[in-house]
Amino acid sequence: MEDAPLIQFGRAEQSGPKTSHNDALVITALLANYKVGRIFIDSGSSTDILFRKAYDQMQLGDIPLEKVNTSLNGFAGEVVHPRGMISLPLTLGAVAAQRTGGCAFHI
Numbered sequence: 242m243e244d245a246p247l248i249q250f251g252r253a254e255q256s257g258p259k260t261s262h263n264d265a266l267v268i269t270a271l272l273a274n275y276k277v278g279r280i281f282i283d284s285g286s287s288t289d290i291l292f293r294k295a296y297d298q299m300q301l302g303d304i305p306l307e308k309v310n311t312s313l314n315g316f317a318g319e320v321v322h323p324r325g326m327i328s329l330p331l332t333l334g335a336v337a338a339q340r341t342g343g344c345a346f347h348i
Contacts, residue, residue, distance in 0.1 A: 246338050271332035272344075275299050288313060291346035293324065301327065306348055313347065323347040 266282040277295070290313075306325025315321045331344040 268333070271330075271341075273299060273301060273329040289344055289346045291327070291329075291348055293348055296327075296348050301329075304329075309347065 268280050268282060269276065269278050270280050271277070272280075272291075304327055306327055309323055309326050311323065313321045313323060325348055326345050327348060328343050328345045330341050332339055332341040334340055
């Protein structure tokens with residue numbers, strides 16, 4: 242990690258709400274070579290989810306979904322049954338310091 246860029250926050254970034262939060266981080270990244278503009282990073286989550294609408298828009302139909310026998314608890318507490326799982330390359334970072342790795346998503 243010696244060649245990793247340093248991330249620093251100054252006084253300007255310290256302004257804003259003073260309440261303690263556990264809000265999700267929102268980022269933009271490349272997912273299977275598609276720029277995805279609202280990726281929510283929730284450190285309390287135990288799974289990676291790609292919503293069906295985004296999956297359909299990416300036109301990944303040639304990559305088969307793996308069957309899963311599991312259910313997930315939705316954001317409102319409802320039980321959700323995923324259609325399957327898919328492993329996709331996820332690229333993060335600026336061009337000079339990009340890193341790509343695989344990530345398995347529930348659809």
